Amino acid sequence: MRIGALAEAAGTTPRTVRHYHRLGLLDEPRRLSNGYREYTIDDVVRLMRVRWLADCGMPLGEIAAALGESPAGETDVIADLRALLVGTELEQSALARKHTRLSALLNDAIEHRQFTALPRELADALSASIDASAETDREALIRERDLLEVMAISGTVPASFFSTVTATLNDHSLHQKYLGLLRRFAALEGRDPVEAESDIDSLAAELASMLDLDSLASTPPDTAVNTSEISSLSIDDILPDPAQRTVVIRATARLQTSVHPPSGDTP
Numbered sequence: 001m002r003i004g005a006l007a008e009a010a011g012t013t014p015r016t017v018r019h020y021h022r023l024g025l026l027d028e029p030r031r032l033s034n035g036y037r038e039y040t041i042d043d044v045v046r047l048m049r050v051r052w053l054a055d056c057g058m059p060l061g062e063i064a065a066a067l068g069e070s071p072a073g074e075t076d077v078i079a080d081l082r083a084l085l086v087g088t089e090l091e092q093s094a095l096a097r098k099h100t101r102l103s104a105l106l107n108d109a110i111e112h113r114q115f116t117a118l119p120r121e122l123a124d125a126l127s128a129s130i131d132a133s134a135e136t137d138r139e140a141l142i143r144e145r146d147l148l149e150v151m152a153i154s155g156t157v158p159a160s161f162f163s164t165v166t167a168t169l170n171d172h173s174l175h176q177k178y179l180g181l182l183r184r185f186a187a188l189e190g191r192d193p194v195e196a197e198s199d200i201d202s203l204a205a206e207l208a209s210m211l212d213l214d215s216l217a218s219t220p221p222d223t224a225v226n227t228s229e230i231s232s233l234s235i236d237d238i239l240p241d242p243a244q245r246t247v248v249i250r251a252t253a254r255l256q257t258s259v260h261p262p263s264g265d266t267p
Helices: 003-010 014-023 041-055 060-066 074-110 120-132 135-154 159-170 172-187 197-210 242-259
Strands: none
Touching (some): 003 041, 014 041, 014 060, 120 135, 135 159, 159 172, 172 197
16 A cells, blocks of 8 residues: 555554654555555554554654663653653643633633632632722732732642631631731831831731741642742742831741741740
8 A cells, every 4th residue: 555545544644654764663665666665554553553652642752662672671661651641640630720720710701700810719808808998908908919819820828828818808807907917017118127127026926826827837839720930939029128028038937937946946
């Protein structure tokens, strides 16, 4: 048979067949007196076998080894297949997360809601708080929402953190305290960190306690959520104000100390 018939029998194209010839995956057939290649059923079987392995996800460069036709040993083939399986499982997880996010976006679009990376319960709680707050608090809450969304997109904190913030906003007394902390945080902007030392330290302690930052250590961040390079942002990028930045650094330090106490201390 000619190359066109061979390609059609294997569900591919003559161009692919020629590519396999160049890679050494398919032997060159004998040529007739008129110069045309003449393929046999053995070539059909070989081509279909190569195509099957390629469709399974095996790279073309590893097919010869998989068929036992290269110096690579059986162990190498097993390791390659395990690596391919791990890669496939990661792709499946990524597709599942993408499906979940797209479904949520579709629901938001149908219900004419603003798109957000935040959990829907937290987004709704923030929106309700913003709508019900005075102008001064509204500005602080909008900024807080933006910072929380950066954290959600970057995948640097676990879902439990957002659940804690949601519960805080939905509890009236905690909500008022939370607004008070945001006001104090906003008031630090432009102040000298040395002069504001007392306010910085007390605010860091209250934030760590109120938002239960210990949960950040007990639950690992969902780094797989990361869909952009935003996680490469430094704290200087996110919080350019020195005094406000010091609050976050102090709160984080309290977390690290509580989870990994100095040597000799009792946890």
